[in-house]
Amino acid sequence: MHVGVLVVGGSLTGLSAALFLGMHGVPCLVVERRDGILAHPRLRGLLPRAMELYRQAGVEDEIVSRCPVGAPPTDLVSVHARTLSEEHEPLTEPEDGGADAEQVSPCGFVPIGQDELETVLAQQVRERGCDLRFGTRLTDLAQGRDGVMARLRGPDGTEETVEADYVIAADGASSPVRRRLGIRSSGPGTLFHMVTMHIHADLSPALRGRRIGMAYLGRPAPGTTLGPLDSTGTRWFFATAVSSGSSGDIASEDPAAWVRAATGLDALDVRLLEQVPGAGRIFTFPVGARVADRYRVGRVFLAGDAAHLMPPTGSLGGLTGIMDAHDLAWKLAFVLRGSAGPALLDTYGAERRPAAEQAMGQAYARALLRWRLPGHGGGCTLLPTSVLMYGAAVPEGAPGTRAPHLYVSEDASSPMSTLDLYGTGLVLLVGPEGDAWESAAHRAGQRLSVAVEVYHLDADLAGPHGLTNGSALLVGPDGVVVWRCDGRRGDLDGTLERVLRDLLCR
Ligand SMILES: Cc1cc2nc3c(=O)[nH]c(=O)nc-3n(C[C@H](O)[C@H](O)[C@H](O)COP(=O)(O)OP(=O)(O)OC[C@H]3O[C@@H](n4cnc5c(N)ncnc54)[C@H](O)[C@@H]3O)c2cc1C
Structure with a gap:
């Protein structure tokens, strides 16, 4: 069997990669x-940038509708x-101090659990x-010059060899795969261990009428969340921090006592809910901070x-994986269909690794x-x-920012939203008097066999993009500005063709 892309791991990142590859018309095989789907508690919410990427793929409404606390959870x-x-x-x-979310994004924070989210993603990618x-x-796994041979073992123990052009190790x-x-x-490595569990308890005496999204509590240990x-x-x-992650040590603890300490309700009746039959009711994981030294070996990419x-503080771990998946998906799609040269795939690690180091540093400092x-603060x-999400507190059209x-x-x-213009291809935004750019984009696109969509922005929209008469802005499939030209000068055809060749490694 031959596939264009084999995705190893069918959890948040792997399913997101499959979704974004599908958006670009690239079918893939995902093995998990x-x-x-793992029902244990993990991610409890998606930041707006993750929702923007899912909005591009047409699953925003489905995700919001599955939000268990109701939507919009204002x-x-x-x-x-x-x-x-x-x-x-x-x-x-400290308070976040960022821009008002509504000012910078059509999407808000969505408090959805990872199990619900993955259920939506699995259904959507299959459809x-x-x-x-x-x-x-x-x-x-063995790599050759032209592909990767992957050995798979199915649920009934049967073995199969699959040949893939590229592999995403999620x-x-x-x-x-990374070890292999x-x-x-x-990075700093493991900081401590944390336990998470699902519980049934009537907390109304402590809630006093409040409807909480998340509580950050000091008992039984700082950083306890509910x-x-x-x-x-x-x-x-x-979730609460524990001194040891060993199952023997955890078994000797009284989980109900943790909840009573956190809520301040000494006589609270607490019942632990079963998550995965037979897999235990308490989930233990190390809270750690590290980034791989390389993101690619040959045709295999880590995501x-x-x-x-990174620690869960800041809700950045899942988001960073979703952004990896989105970036890799469009680059693989462009290379597989011949719109870009294979060197475009080197930009994946070059761009995503520093982004992960920054997010990890921020999550670590918050932890x-x-x-x-x-x-x-870890010196950060x-x-x-x-x-972190947009490259600027309020994006204004600078290259490298959303x-x-x-x-x-x-x-x-x-x-x-103007963000709805981006997703699968390249977009050139032009301000007033942008006709010459439109013709140049059409001709450059034809010469390179790449579609460049051109949108003329009226003065109200052009201003916040920093577009004046005769200027233009090139935006990638991720909605990030890759190039801008302030003012129409010289050989527009030649300029645009050079920019596209650079961007697509042609
Ligand atoms: C308590 C907690 C709270 C968190 N809160 C947040 C939050 O609020 N916001 C946020 O953005 N992030 C959060 N995170 C982080 C987020 O959960 C992770 O970043 C996310 O799960 C990473 O997804 P992944 O798909 O990369 O890896 P994983 O979820 O670890 O999935 C990897 C998958 O690969 C499979 N696999 C491994 N080896 C093989 C193999 N050989 N063959 C086939 N399959 C294989 C595994 O079974 C697994 O399902 C939290 C994490 C925890 C633990």
């Missing part, structure tokens, strides 16, 4: 060794206190023709936690503050989340 409050019963305390982490196989493990923090490729990781699993007010996600691990660990200046978001249509039920 687990029998189904009345949820964040609580920072010693216990849930006590009054608000000053934050250990779009992806071959998603649960219970199937990659057991061996096989998690312990990535067997001999790629090392660098959040709703649904809108019943009785099913909760709970998601396989490439970078030191939240868990009150020594090494205040905290940046607003919007800067293009600005402005509403184009007034339709209140589904307003269209």
